[in-house]
Structures are given as structure tokens and as C-alpha cells.
Amino acid sequence: MLLPATEHTLIKAVQTANAAGQEALFRMITYHLGWEGQGSGPKAIGKRVRSTLLLLICAAAGGDWSLALPAAASVELLHNFSLIHDDIQDKSELRRGRRTLWAMHGAAQAINAGDAMFSLAHLSLTGLAMTTDVNKYAEAAKMLSQTSLRLTQGQYLDLAYESMQDLKLDQYWPMAWAKTGVLIRTCTQLGLLVAGVTGRQAKAFTTFGEKIGLAYQVHDDLLGIWGDPAEMGKSAHSDLLSGKKSLPVLFALQKQGPFAERWVNGGIPENEVAELAQLLEAEGARDYTRDEAERLTNDALKALESAKPEPETGAALAELAEELGRRKV
Amino acid sequence: MLLPATEHTLIKAVQTANAAGQEALFRMITYHLGWEGQGSGPKAIGKRVRSTLLLLICAAAGGDWSLALPAAASVELLHNFSLIHDDIQDKSELRRGRRTLWAMHGAAQAINAGDAMFSLAHLSLTGLAMTTDVNKYAEAAKMLSQTSLRLTQGQYLDLAYESMQDLKLDQYWPMAWAKTGVLIRTCTQLGLLVAGVTGRQAKAFTTFGEKIGLAYQVHDDLLGIWGDPAEMGKSAHSDLLSGKKSLPVLFALQKQGPFAERWVNGGIPENEVAELAQLLEAEGARDYTRDEAERLTNDALKALESAKPEPETGAALAELAEELGRRKV
Numbered sequence: 230m231l232l233p234a235t236e237h238t239l240i241k242a243v244q245t246a247n248a249a250g251q252e253a254l255f256r257m258i259t260y261h262l263g264w265e266g267q268g269s270g271p272k273a274i275g276k277r278v279r280s281t282l283l284l285l286i287c288a289a290a291g292g293d294w295s296l297a298l299p300a301a302a303s304v305e306l307l308h309n310f311s312l313i314h315d316d317i318q319d320k321s322e323l324r325r326g327r328r329t330l331w332a333m334h335g336a337a338q339a340i341n342a343g344d345a346m347f348s349l350a351h352l353s354l355t356g357l358a359m360t361t362d363v364n365k366y367a368e369a370a371k372m373l374s375q376t377s378l379r380l381t382q383g384q385y386l387d388l389a390y391e392s393m394q395d396l397k398l399d400q401y402w403p404m405a406w407a408k409t410g411v412l413i414r415t416c417t418q419l420g421l422l423v424a425g426v427t428g429r430q431a432k433a434f435t436t437f438g439e440k441i442g443l444a445y446q447v448h449d450d451l452l453g454i455w456g457d458p459a460e461m462g463k464s465a466h467s468d469l470l471s472g473k474k475s476l477p478v479l480f481a482l483q484k485q486g487p488f489a490e491r492w493v494n495g496g497i498p499e500n501e502v503a504e505l506a507q508l509l510e511a512e513g514a515r516d517y518t519r520d521e522a523e524r525l526t527n528d529a530l531k532a533l534e535s536a537k538p539e540p541e542t543g544a545a546l547a548e549l550a551e552e553l554g555r556r557k558v
Numbered sequence: 559m560l561l562p563a564t565e566h567t568l569i570k571a572v573q574t575a576n577a578a579g580q581e582a583l584f585r586m587i588t589y590h591l592g593w594e595g596q597g598s599g600p601k602a603i604g605k606r607v608r609s610t611l612l613l614l615i616c617a618a619a620g621g622d623w624s625l626a627l628p629a630a631a632s633v634e635l636l637h638n639f640s641l642i643h644d645d646i647q648d649k650s651e652l653r654r655g656r657r658t659l660w661a662m663h664g665a666a667q668a669i670n671a672g673d674a675m676f677s678l679a680h681l682s683l684t685g686l687a688m689t690t691d692v693n694k695y696a697e698a699a700k701m702l703s704q705t706s707l708r709l710t711q712g713q714y715l716d717l718a719y720e721s722m723q724d725l726k727l728d729q730y731w732p733m734a735w736a737k738t739g740v741l742i743r744t745c746t747q748l749g750l751l752v753a754g755v756t757g758r759q760a761k762a763f764t765t766f767g768e769k770i771g772l773a774y775q776v777h778d779d780l781l782g783i784w785g786d787p788a789e790m791g792k793s794a795h796s797d798l799l800s801g802k803k804s805l806p807v808l809f810a811l812q813k814q815g816p817f818a819e820r821w822v823n824g825g826i827p828e829n830e831v832a833e834l835a836q837l838l839e840a841e842g843a844r845d846y847t848r849d850e851a852e853r854l855t856n857d858a859l860k861a862l863e864s865a866k867p868e869p870e871t872g873a874a875l876a877e878l879a880e881e882l883g884r885r886k887v
Binding site: 245246248250251253254311314317318319336337338340341342344345347348349351352355358363364366367370371373374375377378380381382384385386388389403 | 574575577579580582583640643646647648665666667669670671673674676677678680681684687692693695696699700702703704706707709710711713714715717718732
């Protein structure tokens with residue numbers, strides 16, 4: 230129910246960009262969102278984690294999730310805008326097994342398609358003034374803008390870390406928080422805003438959002454090295470290839486063992502990544518990362534319990550938390 | 559009065575981005591806005607045309623311009639976000655005589671700094687809910703998002719035109735309108751919204767905004783070929799060097815004369831630009847472009863008169879229109 234409704238709202242929001250003379254811009258957006266072009270379909274569309282979370286939280290807090298749909302479409306558009314720009318910045322040519330926008334249309338038009346999607350995210354949110362009221366809309370708009378600013382701060386750190394030496398393990402958390410955690414928490418808060426829930430219950434749900442946001446990023450770092458390439462739609466050990474300072478890498482660099490000696494800023498050559506992934510694992514980076522994701526997921530589930538959600542949507546939220554933080558590696 | 563107040567509001571808005579650990583992102587923004595770094599100062603800051611227009615319109619329509627400051631800062635931030643991304647897309651290394659952000663920090667961080675400024679534009683606008691009321695804020699936010707979507711559509715056309723053959727002169731106007739006209743009109747409309755003016759007077763002011771927006775772009779096209787390089791802070795004939803399909807170029811391409819024979823998509827070699835600029839002029843492209851800017855400026859001044867502005871700010875608006883559409887070439 231949630232996903233088809235979200236897709237319907239997303240499609241309506243994106244249609245705004247389908248102006249005469251600019252159909253190609255519109256098609257870039259619909260391609261990126263998984264609806265059109267080579268490889269389109271459920272796998273390209275993905276799970277729409279952020280909108281699903283937002284709607285489930287709204288329902289679990291006793292609200293009418295259908296009123297939150299403009300916000301759900303908005304967070305997906307914001308997230309996808311950031312993916313389009315991230316792919317240009319990281320020079321990633323594949324996402325979910327499909328060629329990225331910049332790889333197909335060049336960086337200039339891909340920057341622009343991302344900017345268009347950023348605009349659409351804000352435009353979609355204006356629908357909240359109709360489904361709820363103008364004060365809730367204004368609050369939501371402020372949250373969305375603060376969140377997108379934090380996303381750019383996270384992306385700044387991610388890019389800056391690439392060339393930095395002697396990073397400490399602790400420096401991982403502000404980056405993960407700004408890049409992923411904040412938006413996931415905002416999804417929670419937008420769901421609560423529409424449901425009209427405040428006080429202790431809202432606080433518990435928000436903690437749930439905070440914890441699963443971090444668990445999601447940590448688990449993603451695990452998958453970026455040890456995930457199944459076919460399932461990820463990327464190369465094996467892709468984060469090692471690209472030289473990403475993810476949690477397992479920062480863990481091992483701080484240890485200054487054999488992995489740290491072999492590490493070079495800027496990425497590991499393809500013929501060495503399998504060996505370096507093994508080194509990382511032998512030094513305990515894989516276990517450490519999995520344990521962190523585990524810990525954060527358990528914290529999230531505790532917070533969820535104390536939020537006393539509606540039973541059915543509460544179960545769906547618990548399942549979502551398990552999936553984000555403990556997907557099989 | 560207007561400019562210092564705008565700068566003060568802009569600085570406060572931008573301070574939001576000055577978070578611990580991300581000072582470098584903040585410094586990219588303050589550099590781009592002309593406040594810091596090599597070449598900073600009044601020339602780098604420029605005239606803040608869009609915010610000045612917005613505040614003048616508000617005052618000329620009988621409103622209190624100080625209440626419109628959050629919107630004034632917002633349109634400057636939106637405009638400057640688009641400049642940062644345009645410079646990456648066009649590979650422009652100089653703006654106002656200073657190195658562009660991507661030339662200094664690479665495209666990845668410059669894309670990100672632009673995205674941060676886009677977020678700040680939306681964040682700054684939320685201040686309107688305090689200076690006016692939440693309904694006016696909501697209306698303004700919708701206008702801003704629709705405008706930024708149109709900007710990306712204009713930029714799409716600008717980029718797409720680069721490689722297109724057989725463009726007609728008429729195809730210039732949708733691009734100029736989306737790239738420049740819409741935002742200038744929006745500045746007018748935001749000023750009117752804060753002033754609370756509707757009906758015939760609002761319509762006349764809006765027409766003024768529409769006409770000067772187009773006049774500004776047309777005149778900018780004139781300067782892009784025949785402007786004083788020292789004053790522009792760019793190379794001489796820069797639009798010919800970069801192969802931009804500006805109004806004089808489209809005029810001459812449609813004529814299919816000697817200039818059209820020499821034109822190659824993608825830019826003219828440096829040792830040929832002076833000669834091609836002369837060819838363009840001999841074929842009447844310079845006169846045609848100046849006449850169009852003239853016509854649009856006169857239309858704007860007529861609309862301004864019929865809007866019956868407050869005398870002092872009305873005179874300032876007329877002066878602004880003259881400057882945008884008829885700056886000396």
C-alpha cells in the first residue's frame with residue numbers, strides 16, 4: 230500500500246518537470262528513479278527506504294499516513310538528488326546495476342538534473358500545506374532545508390577525508406551522521422509532525438530514527454566491501470577500489486597494522502582488493518563493523534518498543550530496522 | 559541602505575553553514591559571495607541586482623522593505639548557487655576577475671558548495687514566516703521552488719543548444735526566459751507579496767520585472783561579445799570563445815551569411831574571435847541585439863510608470879532598468 234501510493238505521489242511531483250522543450254531533462258529524472266530506460270523496474274526503483282520509514286512512523290504514531298505523502302515524495306527526491314551528485318563526485322559509473330546519469334549524459338547535464346530534483350523535493354513538500362496545514366508545512370520546510378544543508382556538510386567531509394592522512398576512527402561518526410543519519414531522523418520527524426505526536430513518544434520514535442540511520446550507514450559500509458556484487462549492482466569490494474574511508478577502513482588504519490601499511494589514499498588497484506579485503510577481515514574490521522551495526526540496530530529496536538507503536542506498523546518498522554542494519558552479508 | 563542590509567542578512571544566513579569541522583565549506587561560500595579571499599571586496603560582491611530589485615519593488619509598492627530581507631537574501635543565494643554550478647558546467651575559470659570555485663577546489667567540492675548554497679536559499683526564506691506571516695512564507699516558498707525548477711530547465715536548454723544545429727532565433731527566448739527572466743520576475747513578485755499589493759498595480763510591476771529580466775539577459779549577451787574584458791572580469795569575446803548560442807550568434811546563424819559559414823559548435827579558436835566578432839557586427843547582430851535590449855527596457859519603463867511607484871524608489875527602479883538593459887558597451 231505504502232509503496233504504490235508513494236510512487237504515485239512521486240510521479241505526480243516529477244511530472245511538474247515535464248515542460249515543453251525539456252522532455253530530455255524529465256527523462257533523466259524518470260530514468261534515475263527507476264521508472265524508464267534500460268534496467269527499469271522494481272530492482273532499479275529499490276525499496277524507497279526513506280519514504281517508507283516516514284509513512285510507517287506516521288501510521289505507527291496513530292496518524293493518517295496518506296496525509297504525509299507529499300513529505301514522503303519529498304524525502305525520496307532529496308535523497309535521489311544527492312545520489313545523482315554523489316555519483317558525479319565519486320565518478321561512480323554504476324548504481325543498482327545501471328549506468329549513472331553522468332556516465333550517460335555527461336557531468337554538466339547530470340548536475341542540472343540533480344538540481345532539478347532538488348527543486349522538485351521542495352516543490353513536492355508544499356503539498357503538505359493542503360493535506361495538513363500551513364504551519365506544519367512551514368515547520369517541515371525548515372526541517373527539509375536544514376537536512377539538505379547537513380547532507381552537503383556530510384558530503385564535504387566524505388570528499389575531504391579522501392585526501393586526509395591520520396584520520397581517527399571517531400571522525401567517522403560526524404560524517405555518517407551528516408550523510409545518512411540526519412535524513413533518516415528527519416523522515417521520522419516528518420512522520421511524527423504529520424501525525425501530530427510530541428513529547429515522550431515522539432522522542433522515542435526519533436531515537437529509533439537516529440539509531441537506524443547510523444546502523445544503515447554502518448551496514449552499508451560493510452556491504453561496500455563484503456556485499457554480494459550482483460545484489461549491490463556494483464563491483465566487488467567497491468569501497469576499497471574507490472578508496473572510501475568507510476568504517477572498516479578507518480578501524481584498520483587506526484590500528485596501524487598490515488592493512489594500514491598497504492593502504493594508499495585514492496583507491497586500491499583492482500588486482501589487490503581481494504587480498505586487502507582479507508587483511509581487513511583478519512584484523513577484525515569486519516567483525517567490528519558488524520558489531521557496531523548490531524549494537525545500533527538493537528538500540529533502535531529498544532527505542533521502538535518504548536515508543537509503543539500501533540502493533541501492525543510497529544512490526545513493519547522492526548522489520549525495516551532489521552533489514553537496514555542486519556541484511557545478510 | 560538596501561545593500562548593507564542585504565549583506566547583513568546574507569551573512570547571517572550563510573553563518574548557518576559554519577559548523578565545526580566544515581569551515582572549508584563555509585569559506586568556499588564566503589569566497590564565492592565576494593567577502594573573503596583573493597580579490598574580495600565591492601567588485602567581487604557586485605551589485606546584488608536581484609535582491610536590490612526585490613527590496614526596491616517592495617518599497618515602491620508601499621511596503622516595508624526591511625520585512626522582505628529574508629527573501630532578498632534567498633534570491634541572491636539561489637542566483638549564486640546557480641552561478642557556481644554554471645561555472646562547472648561551462649568550465650569557466652574566471653568570474654568577476656576571480657578564479658571560480660571549481661577551478662580552485664575541483665568540481666566535486668564546488669558541486670557540493672553550490673548544493674549547500676541552494677539549501678541556504680531555502681533556509682533563509684523561512685525567515686519570512688517571522689517578518690510577515692506563515693501564509694506569505696508558504697506562498698514565497700512555492701514561488702522559489704518553481705523558480706529554481708525553471709532555472710534548471712533554462713540551463714538544460716543552454717547546455718543542449720551547444721550541440722544543436724539549425725537553431726532558430728525564436729528558440730532563444732524560452733532559454734533566456736527560464737535562465738534569467740523567471741528569477742527576475744520572481745524577485746518582483748516576492749517584493750509585491752511582502753508589500754501585500756495585488757491587482758492592477760501588481761500586474762504592472764510584474765510586467766516591469768518580466769521585461770527587465772529579458773533585457774538584462776539580452777544585454778548580457780551583448781557584453782559577452784563586445785563588453786570591456788577588464789570590466790567583465792572575463793576574456794574578450796568570451797561568449798564566442800566558449801561557443802555560446804547567445805542572441806547575436808543565433809541572429810547571425812539564422813541569416814546563414816559569412817559568420818554562419820565560419821561558426822563551429824563548441825567554440826571559436828582564440829586567434830579567430832576578434833575577426834568573427836567583426837563579421838557578426840557587420841551582419842547586423844550587434845545592432846539587432848542592442849535594439850532588442852532597448853525595446854525591452856522601454857517596455858519595462860512604460861510598465862513601471864503605469865505601476866505608479868512611490869517617487870523615490872520609482873526613480874531608483876528606473877535607474878536600475880537603464881543600467882541592466884543599456885549599460886555602456
